[in-house]
Amino acid sequence: MNYKDALKIIEPPDKEAIALCKKRWDSIAKPLHSLGKLEDGIIQIAGIAGKEQIDLDKKALVIMCADNGVVEEGVTQSSSQVTAIVSENFIDMNSCACIMAKQIGAAVFPIDMGINRDTKLPNNKKIAYGTNNILYGPAMTRQQAIQAIEVGIDTVFELKEKGYNIIATGEMGIGNTTTSSAVTSVLLDLPVEMVTGKGAGLSNAGLERKIEVIRKAIERNKPHKDDPIDVLSKLGGYDIAGLAGVFIGGAAARIPVVIDGFITLAAALIAIGIEPKVYDFIMPSHVSKENGGKILLNAIGMQPYITCDMCLGEGTGAITLFPLLDMSLAVYKQMSTFDQIKIDAYQPLK
Numbered sequence: 001m002n003y004k005d006a007l008k009i010i011e012p013p014d015k016e017a018i019a020l021c022k023k024r025w026d027s028i029a030k031p032l033h034s035l036g037k038l039e040d041g042i043i044q045i046a047g048i049a050g051k052e053q054i055d056l057d058k059k060a061l062v063i064m065c066a067d068n069g070v071v072e073e074g075v076t077q078s079s080s081q082v083t084a085i086v087s088e089n090f091i092d093m094n095s096c097a098c099i100m101a102k103q104i105g106a107a108v109f110p111i112d113m114g115i116n117r118d119t120k121l122p123n124n125k126k127i128a129y130g131t132n133n134i135l136y137g138p139a140m141t142r143q144q145a146i147q148a149i150e151v152g153i154d155t156v157f158e159l160k161e162k163g164y165n166i167i168a169t170g171e172m173g174i175g176n177t178t179t180s181s182a183v184t185s186v187l188l189d190l191p192v193e194m195v196t197g198k199g200a201g202l203s204n205a206g207l208e209r210k211i212e213v214i215r216k217a218i219e220r221n222k223p224h225k226d227d228p229i230d231v232l233s234k235l236g237g238y239d240i241a242g243l244a245g246v247f248i249g250g251a252a253a254r255i256p257v258v259i260d261g262f263i264t265l266a267a268a269l270i271a272i273g274i275e276p277k278v279y280d281f282i283m284p285s286h287v288s289k290e291n292g293g294k295i296l297l298n299a300i301g302m303q304p305y306i307t308c309d310m311c312l313g314e315g316t317g318a319i320t321l322f323p324l325l326d327m328s329l330a331v332y333k334q335m336s337t338f339d340q341i342k343i344d345a346y347q348p349l350k
């Protein structure tokens with residue numbers, strides 16, 4: 001779908017479904033709002049689905065996979081070859097995120113958005129064999145960025161068609177904390193060193209080099225910070241672009257999309273920058289330990305459900321939210337109301 005058409009069909013969450021869902025929570029025989037954000041999450045999903053009786057029986061994890069040309073500058077501990085190897089492991093359900101997804105019954109959809117060699121991934125949406133090195137010029141053309149965004153949007157509509165009712169985001173792309181930090185620094189107008197961390201592992205000297213490369217890449221590309229697609233195409237990656245499309249697609253197709261860690265947060269920032277209405281359809285999960293994770297969550301204006309020092313990516317943080325939502329929804333659907341068990345919640349003890 002053309003991304004502008006997707007933006008046009010985004011309607012705000014359903015106020016009536018939100019009010020009915022809240023009423024049901026408040027009628028359940030327990031202290032008011034005592035499940036806190038777990039209640040809020042179900043309310044948000046009801047608003048998105050447009051009905052009070054929601055289901056979370058079909059869960060998907062979309063993992064956008066792509067390579068980054070900037071890896072040749074020594075900004076990451078691993079070689080680019082790792083992207084393809086780990087991405088192919090997703091097919092055998094043999095990665096951290098896949099094992100966690102299997103445990104909680106979520107289906108995994110790895111997508112080759114731009115891995116730098118041919119892969120066995122069934123979802124081949126390759127825009128190119130990796131991006132260009134941002135130290136010397138734009139990562140991709142504006143047209144390629146839009147093409148990747150549209151892959152993300154189409155992916156969500158296909159999953160909706162298959163009956164999925166919630167989507168977790170994940171990514172695999174060696175070097176993508178560098179591109180995410182570059183995008184974040186420009187869009188939030190923050191110094192590079194404030195939003196740059198060690199990614200999947202770097203020495204202190206390596207971190208200094210990474211910061212310097214990002215500074216120079218920003219200087220070289222002169223991105224327009226008020227134009228998120230310009231920033232994305234000059235400094236981002238095909239994984240981030242595809243993920244921005246998944247967030248936009250979630251709002252257009254009315255499916256909640258869950259943020260993972262630092263990289264998916266950068267993608268969410270871009271999506272919200274393109275269309276602020278997307279915000280209401282996004283759910284946070286954890287707060288990444290990566291430098292900049294907390295800053296990005298705060299900047300977007302979201303509170304994490306989970307704080308446990310994760311910083312792995314692949315969607316590991318995002319799917320960690322699923323069992324919490326399952327438990328909350330079970331209470332929401334199954335528990336007796338004050339009326340049913342004849343308790344007056346506000347009756348003082350005698």
Ligand SMILES: Cc1cc2ncn([C@H]3O[C@H](COP(=O)(O)O)[C@@H](O)[C@H]3O)c2cc1C
Nearest residue numbers: 076171172173174175176177199200313314
């Ligand atoms: C074996 C391995 C598996 C991973 N799974 C996720 N990531 C995570 O690390 C990468 C980003 O870190 P950086 O920017 O420092 O390269 C991404 O692929 C992210 O998903 C991995 C990284 C490695 C090495």
Ligand SMILES: O=C(O)c1cccnc1
Nearest residue numbers: 199261262288311312313
């Ligand atoms: O925050 C994340 O998701 C993250 C951090 C470091 C490396 N990979 C992913």
